[in-house]
Amino acid sequence: MSKEITARAEDYSKWYNDLVVKADLADHSAVRGCMVIKPSGYAIWEKMQQALDKMFKDTGHVNAYFPLFIPKSFFSKEASHVDGFAKECAVVTHYRLKNDGKGNIVVDEDAKLEEELIVRPTSETIIWNTYKGWIQSYRDLPILVNQWANVVRWEMRTRLFLRTAEFLWQEGHTAHATAEEAVEETRRMLDVYADFAENWMAVPVIKGVKTANERFAGAIDTYCIEALMQDGKALQAGTSHFLGQNFAKAFDVKFAAKDGKLDYVWATSWGVSTRLMGALIMSHSDDHGLVIPPKLAPTQVVIVPIYKGDEGLAKVSEVALQIKAKLQAKGISVKYDDRDTQRPGWKFAEYEMKGVPVRIAIGERDLANGTVEVARRDTLEKETLSITDLENKIEHLLQNIQDNLYKIALTRREEMTHRADTYEEFKKLLDEKGGFIYAHWDGTSETEEKIKEETKATIRCIPLNNVQEAGVCIYSGKPSTQRVLFARAY
RNA sequence: CGGGGUGUAGCGUAGCCCGGUAUCGCGCCACAUUUGGGAUGUGGAGGUCGUCAGUUCGAAUCUGGCCACCCCGACCA
Structure with missing residues (x-):
C-alpha cells in the first residue's frame, strides 16, 4: 500500500487532513x-x-x-448560557417512528414529546x-x-x-x-x-x-x-x-x-x-506522517524482522522475542511485526506514518554481530546498537524522544512569538509570520472586536503572572498596563 | 445560509464539449521468484457511471429537479 501525504509547506491544512486519514x-x-x-x-x-x-x-x-x-426548560434558566449555545443545539422532539404504509419509515407525529429534549452541548x-x-x-x-x-x-x-x-x-x-x-x-x-x-x-x-x-x-x-x-x-x-x-x-x-x-x-x-x-x-508530526510522544504512544517500540525463508525468520524471531520480553518487563509497549505479507521497507514506511516512536530492525546479519538497528521517529536517525543492555538504552531513548519533542515545540513557539507596538507592525507580523503576538490593548470589547474584524486575530488570553508594563493600545492609542496574547486561531 | 467546485470499482482518475454500454494507476485475490527503505512477473476478481425524471432507436455523455461531499465566508472547544 503506497501512501503519501501533502507536504506541510505546500498546504498545511491538506497535510493535516491527509495525515489523519492516512495514519x-x-x-x-x-x-x-x-x-x-x-x-x-x-x-x-x-x-x-x-x-x-x-x-x-x-x-x-x-x-x-x-x-x-x-x-429544554433547564437551558433557559441561565441567560448568558442559553445565548452561548442556543444556535448549535440538536433537539429531540419525538420518541417514535412508524411505517407510513408505503414502506417508508417516518416520524410518528402522535408521539410528540411534551417537553423537548436538548442533546447536551455541555452539562452544567x-x-x-x-x-x-x-x-x-x-x-x-x-x-x-x-x-x-x-x-x-x-x-x-x-x-x-x-x-x-x-x-x-x-x-x-x-x-x-x-x-x-x-x-x-x-x-x-x-x-x-x-x-x-x-x-x-x-x-x-x-x-x-x-x-x-x-x-x-x-x-x-x-x-x-x-x-x-x-x-x-x-x-x-x-x-x-x-x-x-x-x-x-x-x-x-x-x-x-x-x-x-x-x-x-x-x-x-x-x-x-x-x-x-x-x-x-x-x-x-512531519511530512513522513504522525509523530507521537512516547508517553502517549499506544505502541512505543515496533520490532521488524528481516530474514530469508521460514528458517531465517525462526532464528530472527527467537532473538526478537527475547528483546520484546525484556522491553515489556520495563513497562514498554512493544509490537513484534512478523507478518510475512508485507516487506520490511513497507513496514518501515507504515510505522513512520503511524508515528511509532522507536523502530528496531533485526536481521540475520545482526544475529551474527549481536546488534540491532534502532531508528527514532522524531529525528529519523538510525544507529546500530549492541543487544547487550538494549532495554535500558531503549528506555533512555524513549525519554530522550519525549524531551526532544517538547524542546523542539518550545523552541518553535519562541521563534514564532513576537511583540508589536503599532497596529501596522501587528498586521505585518500576522500576515508575514503568524504566531503569537504580544501587544498592548485598552481592555475594551469594542477594540477587541475591531481588531478581530480587521485582522481575524483574537485575544487568546491575558497570560497569568503577566508582566505589568505601561504602554498604549495598538488600536486605540489609549493607555494600557500590560500586553495580551493575540493570534489567529483554530 | 451566501459564493465556487466535485460526484465514474476500496482509493485516485480518463472518457462528457462532438450520445453507441467504460480507460489507466494504486489497492485486492492466486501462484512463483523475493525480503537490510514502500518488490517483480504471470493470471484473475471487482462498476445499476450520486439520484430521480426527461429527450433519444440508444445516455457516463444532452436537459431539469433532488441529494451528498469539498473549498471560501458568517458561528464555535
Whole structure:
C-alpha cells in the first residue's frame, strides 16, 4: 500500500487532513460533521484519558455520569448560557417512528414529546439541577465530580478532531462553599491541564484568562491553556471556568454554612476534548506522517524482522522475542511485526506514518554481530546498537524522544512569538509570520472586536503572572498596563 | 445560509464539449521468484457511471429537479 501525504509547506491544512486519514486515526462518517474514530486514533485518546483520569483522581475527583438529554426548560434558566449555545443545539422532539404504509419509515407525529429534549452541548444545567438535591449543608461540600462523555454542538464547518458536531470529552463540575475555594479549584485544574499538555503531550502551553468576549457562556472567569501549532495558528487546548454563583442561583442551590446562614454554592467546570488529538497531531508530526510522544504512544517500540525463508525468520524471531520480553518487563509497549505479507521497507514506511516512536530492525546479519538497528521517529536517525543492555538504552531513548519533542515545540513557539507596538507592525507580523503576538490593548470589547474584524486575530488570553508594563493600545492609542496574547486561531 | 467546485470499482482518475454500454494507476485475490527503505512477473476478481425524471432507436455523455461531499465566508472547544 503506497501512501503519501501533502507536504506541510505546500498546504498545511491538506497535510493535516491527509495525515489523519492516512495514519488511520479517523474517518468522515455517514453523518455530516461527525467522525468515526478508528482504533489507531482511539488508542491514543485512551492513553490521554488514562493519564488525565489519574490526575483527576489524584486531585480528589470522582467520576459519575449524567444524561445525554437535557429538558429544554433547564437551558433557559441561565441567560448568558442559553445565548452561548442556543444556535448549535440538536433537539429531540419525538420518541417514535412508524411505517407510513408505503414502506417508508417516518416520524410518528402522535408521539410528540411534551417537553423537548436538548442533546447536551455541555452539562452544567442537568448537573446543577441534580446538585440541588445533593447539597443542603456545608458538610456536603465540596463536590468534586468529573464525567467522561460525548457532547453535540451543531457546527457549520467541521474538521476531524479539531471541530466535529459530536465530540468526546471530560467535564469536571465542582461545587464549593466559598468563592476562594472555587477559584482555587479552577486554577488547580488549569495547572493539571498545563501539566498534562507539557509533560505528556510534549506541547508547551500558555496559561491565561479569557477576555469577556471569549469567555464561556455563564462563567465569571474562563482560564485556558493556549498552544501554538506549526503553521503559526493558536489552538485552545483546555479551559477551566470559575462559574461564581451563576448556576447555583439559576437552579436555586443553597447550603447552610456553619453559622446557619444560607448562601448559594460556588461552582467551577473544566474540560478537555478530542480536540487534544488535533493539537497532538499538529504539534509534532512531519511530512513522513504522525509523530507521537512516547508517553502517549499506544505502541512505543515496533520490532521488524528481516530474514530469508521460514528458517531465517525462526532464528530472527527467537532473538526478537527475547528483546520484546525484556522491553515489556520495563513497562514498554512493544509490537513484534512478523507478518510475512508485507516487506520490511513497507513496514518501515507504515510505522513512520503511524508515528511509532522507536523502530528496531533485526536481521540475520545482526544475529551474527549481536546488534540491532534502532531508528527514532522524531529525528529519523538510525544507529546500530549492541543487544547487550538494549532495554535500558531503549528506555533512555524513549525519554530522550519525549524531551526532544517538547524542546523542539518550545523552541518553535519562541521563534514564532513576537511583540508589536503599532497596529501596522501587528498586521505585518500576522500576515508575514503568524504566531503569537504580544501587544498592548485598552481592555475594551469594542477594540477587541475591531481588531478581530480587521485582522481575524483574537485575544487568546491575558497570560497569568503577566508582566505589568505601561504602554498604549495598538488600536486605540489609549493607555494600557500590560500586553495580551493575540493570534489567529483554530 | 451566501459564493465556487466535485460526484465514474476500496482509493485516485480518463472518457462528457462532438450520445453507441467504460480507460489507466494504486489497492485486492492466486501462484512463483523475493525480503537490510514502500518488490517483480504471470493470471484473475471487482462498476445499476450520486439520484430521480426527461429527450433519444440508444445516455457516463444532452436537459431539469433532488441529494451528498469539498473549498471560501458568517458561528464555535
